[in-house]
Amino acid sequence: MARTPLTLDALRTTYGPHLNLAPPGGWDADPEPDRLVKTHCCFCGQQCGIQLKVKGNDVIGFEPWEDFPFNEGKLCPKGVKRYLQGNHPDRLTKALVRTEQGFQESEWAPAMDRVIQGIQDVQNKYGKDAFAVLSGVSMSNEKSYLTGKFARLGLGTRNLDYNGRLCMVSAGVANKKTFGIDRAGNSWADIEGAEVIWVQGSNIAECSPITTDYIWRARDRGAKLIMVDPRITPLGRTADLMLPLKPGSDLALTNAVLHLLNKWGMVDHAFLAAHTTGFEAALEAVKDCTPEWASELTGLPVAALEKAARMWGEAKTSFLLHARGIEHQSKGVENCLSAQNIVLATGRIGKPYCGYATITGQGNGQGGREQGHKCDQLPGNRDIENPEHRAHVCKVWGCKDEELPRKGLSAQEIMNAIHAGEIKGLLLLCFNPLVSLPDTEFTRAALSKLEFFVCLDFFLSESAQHADVVLPSALHEEDEGTSTSAEGRVIKLNKAVEPPGDARPDWAIQLEIAQRMGQGKFFDHLKGPEDIFNELRRASSGGTADYTGITWKRVEDEMGVFWPCPTEGHPGTPRLFEGGRFYHADGKAHLQPTPWRPAMEVVDADFPVWLTTGRTVFHFLSGTQTRRIGFLVEQCPHPYLEIHPKLAERFGIADGDPVEITSRRGAMVLPAKVVKTIRPDTVFVPYHWPGDLSVNRLTARHLDPQSKIPEFKVSACRIKKTTADQLSPELAELQRMAYEARTNQAVLPERVF
Amino acid sequence: MVSDEYGFFIDPQRCIGCKSCVGACAECGTHKGRPMIHLDEMDRLNSTQTAPTVCMHCEDPICAQVCPADAIKRSEDGVVHSSQKPRCIGCQNCELSCPFGVPIVFSGLEQMLKCDLCYDRTSEGHKPMCATVCPSQALLYVPKHEISAMRQNKPVREFTVGALKVKTRNALMVPDPDKPLHLDAALLLAEGGW
Numbered sequence: 050m051a052r053t054p055l056t057l058d059a060l061r062t063t064y065g066p067h068l069n070l071a072p073p074g075g076w077d078a079d080p081e082p083d084r085l086v087k088t089h090c091c092f093c094g095q096q097c098g099i100q101l102k103v104k105g106n107d108v109i110g111f112e113p114w115e116d117f118p119f120n121e122g123k124l125c126p127k128g129v130k131r132y133l134q135g136n137h138p139d140r141l142t143k144a145l146v147r148t149e150q151g152f153q154e155s156e157w158a159p160a161m162d163r164v165i166q167g168i169q170d171v172q173n174k175y176g177k178d179a180f181a182v183l184s185g186v187s188m189s190n191e192k193s194y195l196t197g198k199f200a201r202l203g204l205g206t207r208n209l210d211y212n213g214r215l216c217m218v219s220a221g222v223a224n225k226k227t228f229g230i231d232r233a234g235n236s237w238a239d240i241e242g243a244e245v246i247w248v249q250g251s252n253i254a255e256c257s258p259i260t261t262d263y264i265w266r267a268r269d270r271g272a273k274l275i276m277v278d279p280r281i282t283p284l285g286r287t288a289d290l291m292l293p294l295k296p297g298s299d300l301a302l303t304n305a306v307l308h309l310l311n312k313w314g315m316v317d318h319a320f321l322a323a324h325t326t327g328f329e330a331a332l333e334a335v336k337d338c339t340p341e342w343a344s345e346l347t348g349l350p351v352a353a354l355e356k357a358a359r360m361w362g363e364a365k366t367s368f369l370l371h372a373r374g375i376e377h378q379s380k381g382v383e384n385c386l387s388a389q390n391i392v393l394a395t396g397r398i399g400k401p402y403c404g405y406a407t408i409t410g411q412g413n414g415q416g417g418r419e420q421g422h423k424c425d426q427l428p429g430n431r432d433i434e435n436p437e438h439r440a441h442v443c444k445v446w447g448c449k450d451e452e453l454p455r456k457g458l459s460a461q462e463i464m465n466a467i468h469a470g471e472i473k474g475l476l477l478l479c480f481n482p483l484v485s486l487p488d489t490e491f492t493r494a495a496l497s498k499l500e501f502f503v504c505l506d507f508f509l510s511e512s513a514q515h516a517d518v519v520l521p522s523a524l525h526e527e528d529e530g531t532s533t534s535a536e537g538r539v540i541k542l543n544k545a546v547e548p549p550g551d552a553r554p555d556w557a558i559q560l561e562i563a564q565r566m567g568q569g570k571f572f573d574h575l576k577g578p579e580d581i582f583n584e585l586r587r588a589s590s591g592g593t594a595d596y597t598g599i600t601w602k603r604v605e606d607e608m609g610v611f612w613p614c615p616t617e618g619h620p621g622t623p624r625l626f627e628g629g630r631f632y633h634a635d636g637k638a639h640l641q642p643t644p645w646r647p648a649m650e651v652v653d654a655d656f657p658v659w660l661t662t663g664r665t666v667f668h669f670l671s672g673t674q675t676r677r678i679g680f681l682v683e684q685c686p687h688p689y690l691e692i693h694p695k696l697a698e699r700f701g702i703a704d705g706d707p708v709e710i711t712s713r714r715g716a717m718v719l720p721a722k723v724v725k726t727i728r729p730d731t732v733f734v735p736y737h738w739p740g741d742l743s744v745n746r747l748t749a750r751h752l753d754p755q756s757k758i759p760e761f762k763v764s765a766c767r768i769k770k771t772t773a774d775q776l777s778p779e780l781a782e783l784q785r786m787a788y789e790a791r792t793n794q795a796v797l798p799e800r801v802f
Numbered sequence: 803m804v805s806d807e808y809g810f811f812i813d814p815q816r817c818i819g820c821k822s823c824v825g826a827c828a829e830c831g832t833h834k835g836r837p838m839i840h841l842d843e844m845d846r847l848n849s850t851q852t853a854p855t856v857c858m859h860c861e862d863p864i865c866a867q868v869c870p871a872d873a874i875k876r877s878e879d880g881v882v883h884s885s886q887k888p889r890c891i892g893c894q895n896c897e898l899s900c901p902f903g904v905p906i907v908f909s910g911l912e913q914m915l916k917c918d919l920c921y922d923r924t925s926e927g928h929k930p931m932c933a934t935v936c937p938s939q940a941l942l943y944v945p946k947h948e949i950s951a952m953r954q955n956k957p958v959r960e961f962t963v964g965a966l967k968v969k970t971r972n973a974l975m976v977p978d979p980d981k982p983l984h985l986d987a988a989l990l991l992a993e994g995g996w
Contacts, residue, residue, distance in 0.1 A: 076835035108828055113934045122934040129825040129935060254818035258937035265816055265938060269953055283818040283850045666820045680825050694847070704847070725848050 053152040053514045059738070061782075063152075064509035065139030068790055070679035073107040073136045085112055086545040091187065091525035092669045094409030094535035095119065095259050098608075099543045101526055108132045108526055108545050118608055119237065119534065121286060124683060125258040127669055133678045134524060135546065139508050141521035142550025152509075152519070157551050164518050165502030165565045168204065171474030178454070180501075181208035181472045183461045185479030186216065186417030187670075189542055189597075191531030191581040193413065194428055194588070196478070197421035202448055202564030202571045206609040207457035208472060210424040212480045212578055214460035216414045218423075219381025219756040220407035226382075226641055228388045228625070229632030230539040230593045231418065231430055233406030234398055235368070236611065236623040241266045242402035245364035247275045247357075249299060249388060250374020250762070254283035255666035257372070257408045257535070267368075277302060278374060279661055280691070280733060281726040290357055293728055294347040296659045297648035297763035299375045303387035304335040304645060305343035306358045310394050311335075315362030320396030324629035327640035331390050334642035346645070348728065350507055361391065366402035373663070377761040379649040381753045387643040396640075400624030409535035411670070416533030419594035420585060421611075423458040427583055429592020431762070438592075445588045446571060446619035459757035461486060461750055468495035475564075478505040478522065483512040484671035484739045487748035487759045488714050496653060505555055510673045511739040526598050528554040530578045531604060536623075538609040539599050556581060590615070593632055648763040649751035652730070656712060656765035658696065659731040662744050663762075672737035683790035687783040688742050689722040691733040692768070696721045700771050709771040710734070712747035712764050718775045732768065736761075741777035804847060804879040804924040807891060809946035810933065812856065813955055813975035816940035819843065819852035822930035823941055830931045832918060836908060838884075839932060840916040856932060857904045857917035859971035865896035865905050865916075873914070874905075880971040881921055885914040901963040917981060919972075 053060065072078065082102035089096045098117025102110040111132055125466050134784035144160030145152040156734040171180045182200040186193065193211075200209035213221075224231040240246065240263040258403055261284055268274060276288040277299065285291050294302055310316050311332055321328045340354040347354070359365065364759055369392050375384035389405065395402035396716075409415045428445075431438035433456050443450055464486060466472040475496075486492045495517040496502065504516040513519050527548040533539050550556070556578060563572045575581050579601055590597040598614040599621070611621040631638040652659055666686035668675040675681045689707050704723040710718055710732070719734060719742070727733055734744035751760040789795050816980045819841065827837040831842055844851040850943060863882045866874040869900035882912075885896070885905075892912035896905040905916045920930035924943075928934075933943035957973035 080831040113931075115929075115934065122929070123937050123939070124826070124935045125937050126820050126822045126825045129822055129829065183879060254938070255820070258818060258820055258822070261816075261818055261938040282851060283852070285816060286850045337917055666818070680828070684821055722846075724846060726850055 054147050059151065059414070060509070060514055066677045067138050068679040068682055068786055069133040069137045069677060070790060070793060071274055072109045072132070072487065078109070080110060082109060086543050087114055088526065088543040088545065089532060089540055090412070091131055091674070092127045093257060094411055094414045095257055096412060096532055096534035096540050097124055099124060099128055099133060103545045106546045108135045114770065116608070119536070119538065120259045123259050123262060126667060127675060128682070130678050130680045135526060135748055136675050137508070139677055140549060141507055141509060141519065142552055144521060144551060145509070145519040147517050155664055160518050160520065161561065161565065164503050164562065167503060167517060168474060168476070168562075168566065168802035171501050172205070177205040178205060178207050178457070179472055180206050180476070181458075181467070182206065182476045183210060183212070183460060183463060183482065184422050185212040186411040187352050188413060188417065188436065188555060189528070189532055189578065190413065190539070190585060191418050191530040191578040192415040193417045193422045193552050194585040195556050195559055195575070195581050197428065197557040198446060198571070199563055200422070201567055202446060202452065202455050203559065203568045205454065207454035208424070208463055208466070208624030209422060209457055210460040210463055211417060211422050212460060212485060213411065213418050213423065214757060215485055215759065215761070216373070216410045217376055217407050218418070219376035219378070219596065219753055219758045220385045221418055222382045222756045223389060227386060227393070227638055230625065232415065232594070232612070232625060233535060234625050235404030235406060236536045236538065237263050239402050239404040239624065240264060240368045242270065243272055243366045243368040243404065245275065245360055245367045246334050247361060247367065247369040248284070249277040249278070249369070249371045250376070251370055251372030251408055252278065252282040252663055253370070253408070256410065258666060260370075260408060273360055275360060279659070279728050279731045285798050286467060290353070290360065292349055292353060292357060294349055295659045295728065296731055297378055297651070298347040299378070299384045300380055300387050300643060300645055301343040301346035302349070302354065303384070303391055304338040304643060305340050305354055306361060306391050307331065307387070307394055308335045308338040309340065309355065310357035310391065313358070314364060316394045317345070317396030319368045320629065321394065323642055324631065325393055325638040326635070327642070328394070328641045331640040334644045338645065346425050348730070362395065363395070367395070367397045368402070368404040370406055370407045370408055374762055376407065377758060379751045379753050379764055380646055380762040381758050382755045383643045386641045390640050390643065393638055393640055399624065399629055401538070406535065406701050413532040415535055415537060416531070416539070418531070419589070424459050429589035430594035430744050431592050441591065442588055445584065448571060457466075461752055461757060461759055464492055464495050465750070467497050467498060470498060471622070473484055473499065474501040475499050476503050476505070477512060477516070480674050481510040481671035483515070484737070484743055487745050487761060488745045488750045489746040490715055491750065498686070505558055506673070506793050507552065508673055508677065508691050510671070517606045519694035521550065522558065523548040523552050523554040529577070531601065532580060534610070538613050539596065539604055539612060540609045541604045543603060549618070553729075623691050648762055648767050650713070650749055650763065652765045656767050658766050658768055659728070660712065660747060660764040660766040661731060661733050661762050662736045662748060664734045664737065668735070668737035670737065676737065679790035682783070683787050686787035688719055688735050688744060690719045690768075691724055691727050693729040694723050694728040696732070697721060700768055700770055707771050707773050707776050709769050709775065710747060710766050712749070712766045714749060715746040717741060717744070718744050718771055718777065719741060720776070720780075741779050782795065804919060805927070806879065807945050808924070808943060809949065809957070810856070810919065810972040811942040811944070811949055811957055811975050812854065812928065813940050813942065813953070813954070814853035815975070815977065816938040816956065817841070817852045817854055817940050818940070819850065820937060822935045822937060822955070823854050823856075826931045827917075830921055830922070836915065838906065838915055854932070855903055856941065857919070857971065858902050859919060861969040861971070864899050864901065864968070865968070868895045868899045870895060875976060881919045882916070883918045883921065883987040884916050887913055890914055899962065901968060914948065945986055954981065
């Protein structure tokens with residue numbers, strides 16, 4: 050029974066989160082480094098270039114890397130302070146094995162023995178597929194690739210998936226359907242000359258801050274910005290047209306835009322005829338999507354919808370960007386397809402300053418979804434159920450078709466199967482599902498049912514607290530490899546320091562387990578990440594995500610190479626679809642019909658308020674790393690409820706008041722942040738925190754039927770003012786930590802006044 | 803010497819409130835974890851507007867004028883420096899008098915430290931730390947002659963503070979008065995009943 054072995058307080062005392070406030074040796078230590086290591090940020094999909102200052106075996110700070118072309122030295126606060134995750138008091142440096150008394154530190158060998166025994170016990174008793182692997186896309190391409198091979202050949206399980214399932218998979222499915230390839234259509238350089246930039250469901254200023262400057266550079270040249278979001282975000286504040294729509298109504302907006310483009314004769318019929326199929330069916334699906342109809346669903350005035358369509362229709366060049374806002378819906382795929390339809394209808398793609406992209410959220414969200422650690426995919430973005438694709442990968446891996454498992458369950462489906470008792474064992478890495486999956490208490494119950502649970506992590510994440518064995522893994526700066534940014538640019542991650550204690554890279558741990566499981570014949574030739582990358586290149590060869598021509602050396606020499614890159618002489622492909630050539634067998638883009646349907650949960654008399662969730666600029670995803678860095682916690686210590694004063698007034702809520710928020714899944718209490726920058730029918734909570742403060746206690750396990758992405762962005766809730774004694778003690782602890790970060794004093798002073 | 807060719811341009815319109823500038827300022831080799839600049843929310847109830855405050859580097863700095871210990875110096879290149887440690891008496895006159903709210907007398911240190919345009923970096927031809935990392939380039943450090951081609955907003959280097967005229971080395975970027983601002987979100991708020 051994988052319950053947590055200690056109380057929350059006891060876990061916190063030993064494993065944190067504690068704050069790292071200063072570099073090794075403190076601020077008075079000599080700041081001069083021995084060397085600067087050029088690498089990239091460990092956080093979001095922009096993968097900004099950064100130089101780490103290294104002294105001995107410590108990262109002591111950073112220096113901007115102005116020569117790296119994507120960000121030219123720019124960094125968000127997470128990038129500035131990322132180095133403080135090293136030399137951290139919470140860092141795991143020994144294996145942990147659960148006992149009756151809690152976690153005991155263990156030497157590596159006995160811990161590994163227990164891991165092998167645990168996996169074998171589950172698989173012998175319940176079958177290979179009863180042991181699942183859940184991974185993440187903050188991992189390098191090499192680790193992502195190896196994880197796919199490790200799960201399938203090392204463990205022989207089909208049940209492997211990843212937290213990219215919570216990221217951009219809706220866009221991935223849509224990209225494949227429409228374009229026949231799953232990548233951003235353009236490098237960000239094409240943003241700068243676009244006349245109109247359409248941003249839908251993306252809080253760019255906070256979630257991909259460096260992209261802000263690309264958009265402003267376009268605006269300096271006269272570009273107009275259309276922002277679509279239920280909240281007026283920091284970039285939305287300055288937009289030429291801000292469309293604050295109801296959560297879950299994005300499809301109505303883009304369908305109405307296509308309807309109007311057609312009605313007003315703003316469609317590029319020559320382009321559609323030459324380079325696409327399916328326009329008639331797409332049009333048929335929006336024939337009743339008048340602005341009046343869309344106005345009802347979106348809550349936006351007809352004039353605003355018409356203005357947006359006109360701005361979009363009249364532009365000669367444009368760039369459409371979207372992110373989790375439209376993808377985290379039970380119709381996430383259709384939302385992306387509809388956005389692609391308004392791009393294709395104008396023919397503005399595959400040309401300079403004509404672009405389309407999802408802004409990938411996780412560090413290697415792009416690369417991770419190509420290398421085959423997704424339940425339905427093989428390397429090269431191949432389909433695991435396609436016989437030709439299987440044959441290619443079997444050849445590279447040296448296995449027989451019957452040795453290669455078939456399609457397994459997706460991330461949320463794996464958790465559902467654990468809860469249902471169908472999956473009994475789990476290896477978890479680079480994923481903190483107890484914070485990041487919807488319906489937190491369901492996830493907690495599921496993790497408690499596992500018969501054997503091993504976790505690889507560098508901190509004891511909330512999910513790792515449930516594990517039987519935790520193996521200490523390496524930080525980003527303690528390993529080497531490549532990553533693929535939101536643009537599709539393959540970049541090089543360089544090692545700055547050695548991992549401390551017994552910590553070792555995920556790939557080394559996987560290779561050891563595979564060897565111990567008797568599958569060494571598939572893995573023994575891989576001595577390190579460069580070997581893994583070179584095998585990845587062969588495995589990707591001929592696939593849409595073709596890395597064949599990309600070498601580590603090229604990536605460093607050229608400051609990144611854009612895939613597809615099928616030969617070493619190939620320059621890489623910053624802009625896809627040039628000349629109207631798409632990646633389906635017929636060379637055309639395939640527009641898909643996108644008939645309207647509502648969210649899985651809508652507001653009603655019992656739950657009358659829309660709830661939407663998202664991020665803040667100071668934290669990354671489940672917060673395992675950023676909730677341990679002093680400066681970031683100081684700026685944003687805990688979650689809050691963003692609520693419009695009109696809605697607040699109806700419930701007698703003032704700024705700072707404790708509010709009980711209840712959905713069909715659960716309830717939580719948070720302080721109110723009363724702001725006019727959100728729709729009056731909608732509340733917002735950021736999701737980076739665990740336990741009582743996890744807004745995913747309230748979100749639902751409703752999935753998009755195609756992409757299996759949960760509908761994080763649309764829930765129904767009710768709110769009421771409550772009393773301060775209902776606030777979680779966790780909140781007070783986080784406020785104390787913020788005080789500590791500000792003052793370096795660990796204890797809050799008693800109130801004098 | 804800091805090159806006279808380069809200018810520092812501050813454009814709050816672009817600010818996204820991320821505090822990268824503040825965090826990076828603290829990381830600068832000579833600052834030892836103390837940020838010399840700050841960033842504020844303007845009116846969070848109504849807007850996400852935030853604004854960074856860095857030293858404007860006045861031509862005739864008021865902080866220096868009011869310093870009873872003559873501890874604050876402006877170098878020939880127009881940079882106003884932190885107080886000189888042996889002279890500073892920590893009286894806070896500079897803090898109270900600065901029209902932009904820049905100098906900070908650090909308790910414990912009992913000395914005024916301030917934004918010195920990252921003198922260690924800019925005197926060697928680099929950008930200041932904050933303007934290097936700023937994701938939206940609300941803080942911009944570029945050759946002065948490039949600004950009019952780069953940005954639609956216009957640089958202002960003269961301010962009236964009470965009866966005082968203040969001229970500064972750094973510039974505040976303001977919208978061009980000849981070009982109307984689009985504020986269609988406000989229109990929506992009115993129509994949508996916000």
